[in-house]
Amino acid sequence: MIKSFFFIVRIVLAWLLTMMLIIILWTALTHTNDVAPAFLLGGIVLAFVITGAFSHLRRVRLIAGRVDAGTLANRQRRQIEIPFEAGEAFDLLDAAIRELPRIQAVESARDSLQVNAKVGRPAPYGRSVLGAFNPSTWFGHTRNQILATVTPGDGIGSVTLICEPESGAWSDWFRVDDGSNLENAEAIARAITRRVAERRRNEQKASAQTATEKELTVARLSLLQAQVEPHFLYNTLASAQYLTRSHPAQADEMLGHLIAYLRHSLPRAEDTLSTLGDELERARAYLEILKIRMGARLGLQIDVPESLRTTPLPPMMLQTLVENAIKHGLEPKAAGGTVWIFARRDGTTIAVTVADDGQGFSDAGSGTGIGLKNVRERLRLVYGGEASLAVVANVPAGVAATITVPATAGATP
Incomplete structure (x- = not known):
C-alpha cells in the first residue's frame, strides 16, 4: 500500500508542478489574474492522471500478483541463464522475441549476440473516449522496445533483457505503460523456459529411443547367436563323436x-x-x-x-x-x-x-x-x-x- 501511495503521489506531483509552472508562465505573459479556468482544466487533467495511475496499479497486480517498485516500473530488466552455448541461446532468444504479440520490427545480429525489437503497446481498456485529449498520451511514444543481449559463459548463455517505453526516462514521471513492459518481460522469460524444457524433453526422448534401439539390437544379436551356436555345437560334437572311433x-x-x-x-x-x-x-x-x-x-x-x-x-x-x-x-x-x-x-x-x-x-x-x-x-x-x-x-x-x-x-x- 505504501509503495502504491507514493507511486500515485509521484505522478500527481509531477503533473501538478508542471501545470503550476504553465499557469505562472501564462499569467506572466498575458498579464491576467483570472486563473480559475486554468485551475478547472488542471483539476480535470489530474482526475484522469489519478485514474490512469490506479488502473496501472490494478493491471500490474493482475499480471505479477504483487505490487512493488520492480513491478510498478515502466522499465523492466531481467537476467536469464540459458543452459546452452551462446549461439544456441541466441537462436532460442531470437525466436522467443519474434513470437511476441504485436511485434513490429526485429533487428538481430548473431555475431554481436544482440536483438532489438519494437512492440506495439496494447490498449487493455479499449480506445479512450478522450482520444488526443487524454493526458496520458501527451508525453512520449505509444510503443515499447526490447533490447536483449547474450553474454557467452562456460557452456551457458546469460541473457540481459530490457523492456522499456520508446521514450526518454523523463516521461516515466508523467506516463504509465499499463504494465505492458512487465507483460513483455514475463512473456519472453516464459517462452525461454518453455523452449528449454521442450529441448530437454526432445533430448530425453532421443536418448530413450537410442537406448531402446540398442536393446533391440542386442536382443537380435542374442537371438542370432542362440540360433547359430546350438546348431554349430551339435554338428561339432557329432563330428567329434564320429572321429573318436576312426x-x-x-x-x-x-x-x-x-x-x-x-x-x-x-x-x-x-x-x-x-x-x-x-x-x-x-x-x-x-x-x-x-x-x-x-x-x-x-x-x-x-x-x-x-x-x-x-x-x-x-x-x-x-x-x-x-x-x-x-x-x-x-x-x-x-x-x-x-x-x-x-x-x-x-x-x-x-x-x-x-x-x-x-x-x-x-x-x-x-x-x-x-x-x-x-x-x-x-x-x-x-x-x-x-x-x-x-x-x-x-x-x-x-x-x-x-x-x-x-x-x-x-x-x-
Whole structure:
C-alpha cells in the first residue's frame, strides 16, 4: 500500500508542478489574474492522471500478483541463464522475441549476440473516449522496445533483457505503460523456459529411443547367436563323436578347438567391449573346427599385427563376418576355398577385413542379410558415424567385408 501511495503521489506531483509552472508562465505573459479556468482544466487533467495511475496499479497486480517498485516500473530488466552455448541461446532468444504479440520490427545480429525489437503497446481498456485529449498520451511514444543481449559463459548463455517505453526516462514521471513492459518481460522469460524444457524433453526422448534401439539390437544379436551356436555345437560334437572311433587324434584336436571357442564365447557385461585379439581367437577356433570337418576344402590365412590385437571391438562382429564367408561363400562351392583375416591401421582408424574366394555376390547375395544388418546397427550404436561396414566383391572371386573403427575407441556397446 505504501509503495502504491507514493507511486500515485509521484505522478500527481509531477503533473501538478508542471501545470503550476504553465499557469505562472501564462499569467506572466498575458498579464491576467483570472486563473480559475486554468485551475478547472488542471483539476480535470489530474482526475484522469489519478485514474490512469490506479488502473496501472490494478493491471500490474493482475499480471505479477504483487505490487512493488520492480513491478510498478515502466522499465523492466531481467537476467536469464540459458543452459546452452551462446549461439544456441541466441537462436532460442531470437525466436522467443519474434513470437511476441504485436511485434513490429526485429533487428538481430548473431555475431554481436544482440536483438532489438519494437512492440506495439496494447490498449487493455479499449480506445479512450478522450482520444488526443487524454493526458496520458501527451508525453512520449505509444510503443515499447526490447533490447536483449547474450553474454557467452562456460557452456551457458546469460541473457540481459530490457523492456522499456520508446521514450526518454523523463516521461516515466508523467506516463504509465499499463504494465505492458512487465507483460513483455514475463512473456519472453516464459517462452525461454518453455523452449528449454521442450529441448530437454526432445533430448530425453532421443536418448530413450537410442537406448531402446540398442536393446533391440542386442536382443537380435542374442537371438542370432542362440540360433547359430546350438546348431554349430551339435554338428561339432557329432563330428567329434564320429572321429573318436576312426581318428582319435583329430577328435581330441577338434574338442580342444571347441573348448577355446567356448572360452572366448562366455557372456560379457552389456557395457563391455571385447578386443580384436579375443574376437580373433574365437574366429580362429571356429575355423580350425571347420577345417577338420571340411578338410582340404578350407584354407585359412591370418595377418593381424600384434599391436592391433588390443583394439576395442564389439563382441560377435568378427565372428559374424567369418560365418558369412563360410556359409555363403565356401560351403556352397564344391572346391571350397580360403578365408583371409587381416587388419591394418590407417591414421586414426583401424580396418579389419574378412575375405573369401567363394561363390561371391552372384550366389551369396549382396550382403544385406540379418547378420550384416545387425553389425551395421551395432556399429552405429557403439561409435555413431565414426565406424562403418563395407562389403565388396573380392578379386578374382568371393567377397570382402571390412569393419572400420576408430583407433582409440572410448565408446561402449
